[in-house]
Amino acid sequence: MHVIYGGTFDPVHNGHLRLAVELRERLQVPALSLVPCHIPPHRASPGATSADRLALLQLAVDGEPGLRIDDQELTRDGASYTAITLRQLRAELGPDEPLVMVVGTDAFAGFDRWQDWQQIPQLAHLLVIARPGVELDPDSAPARLLAERHCADLSALHQAPAGRCHFLELPLLEISATGVRERIADGRSPRYLIPDAVWQAIRQRGLYRYCGDRQSSGHV
Ligand code: ATP
Numbered sequence: 742m743h744v745i746y747g748g749t750f751d752p753v754h755n756g757h758l759r760l761a762v763e764l765r766e767r768l769q770v771p772a773l774s775l776v777p778c779h780i781p782p783h784r785a786s787p788g789a790t791s792a793d794r795l796a797l798l799q800l801a802v803d804g805e806p807g808l809r810i811d812d813q814e815l816t817r818d819g820a821s822y823t824a825i826t827l828r829q830l831r832a833e834l835g836p837d838e839p840l841v842m843v844v845g846t847d848a849f850a851g852f853d854r855w856q857d858w859q860q861i862p863q864l865a866h867l868l869v870i871a872r873p874g875v876e877l878d879p880d881s882a883p884a885r886l887l888a889e890r891h892c893a894d895l896s897a898l899h900q901a902p903a904g905r906c907h908f909l910e911l912p913l914l915e916i917s918a919t920g921v922r923e924r925i926a927d928g929r930s931p932r933y934l935i936p937d938a939v940w941q942a943i944r945q946r947g948l949y950r951y952c953g954d955r956q957s958s959g960h961v
Contacts, residue, residue, distance in 0.1 A: 742899055743834055744768055744868075745811065746843040747776040747823060749918065750794050752943060753801045754935045756916035758808070760870065763911060764843060765807045767895060773843075774811040775802065778821040789948045791815045796946075800938040824857035827864040831903075839902050840865040846875040853882035862890060862906070866898045871910040925949040 746761055757775070765773045777798055779791050789797075795815055802808040813829060814821035823842065830840055842865045844852070849869050852858055861867070869887060877884040890906040892898070898905055921931045926949060931940060943949060 742768065742770050742839040742841060743830060744770055744773045744841040744843065745776050745826070745830070745865075746773060747778060747814075747826070748848075750775065750777045750798055751789055751918050752794065752797045752921060752935060752939060752948070754916045754918055754921050754931075754939075755933070756914040758801060758936070759914050760843075760911070761808050762805075764868070767909075768841070768898070772807050772809050774809045776811045776814055776826060779814045779817065789946075793946055793948055797939045797942055800942055801936050803938065820856075822856040824855070824861055824864070827861060831864050837902050839899055841868050841898055842866070843868045843870060845870045845872045846877055847872045849883050849887075850875060850877055850881070851883075852886070862886065862904050865903050866901075867906045868895075868898070869906060869908045870913070871908065873913065873915070922949045 744764065746757075746764070748757065750757065753775075761773050761775060765771075775798060777791070777794050792815075795810070795812055798810050802810060811826075814826055817825070827840065827842065834840060842861070844867060846869060849867075852861075855861070867887070867890070877887070887906045887908060890904060892905045892907055895907050895909065898907060916934050921934055924931045924934075925943065931943075935943075
C-alpha cells in the first residue's frame, strides 16, 4: 500500500506530523509520503517559496523513517493537480497496489472543484480526516461521493487498489499553518507547535516575518 498526504505545508507543523504518524500506524504501512504542492491551484499563494517549504519538511521528518517526502509536485512545471500526481504514482505502482490519498474535510469540501476529480477514485482510495469545525454539506458532491463509496472498515483499503472512501475521526492537534504564520508575523513564539529545527530554519531564512512596526520579542 502507498499512502500520500498532500498539502501546502506552509509551514509543516506538529498537527500534520502527528496525523501522519498516527495514520502510518493505523494503516500498518512502513512509510507514508508527504507531498508538498508547488502552486496550490485552489488557494492563495503560499507565504514561503517551494524550496523553503521543502527544506522545512526535510528538517521535520529528519530521523523519522516512517515519513517520506515526495517532491514530484515541486519538480513539475505548472499547477500541481492531485490527479496528475496520482496518475504518475499509479503508473509507477502498477494496477494492483492499493494507493491511498489522505485529505482533511476542509480540503475535501471543495473536492468537486479539483481538476479531473471524478477520475481520482479510479486512481486511489480517499481517506477523509475530520477537521474540527468543518462539516460537509450532505447535499454536496464530495459528501455524496463519500457516502456512495464509503467503507466502514479501514482495513478494507488494503483489499482493493482504489475506489473506496473511509471517513476517520481522530483526536487532532489544534494547530493550523495560518496560526503558526500569524504568531511569527506578530513576533510571538510558535514553539511546540512546530519542530524546533523547523522554527530555527524559519528564523535563519527570515520566513513569515511581519515587516511592519511590531517588533519581534526575540524569544524562541
Ligand atoms: P493553512 O492554515 O495555511 O490553511 P493547514 O494547517 O490547514 O494550512 P495545509 O498544508 O493546508 O495545512 O494542510 C494539508 C493537509 O493537512 C490538509 O488535508 C489539512 O486538512 C490537514 N491538516 C492541517 N492541519 C491539521 C491538523 N492540525 N491536524 C491534522 N490535519 C491537519
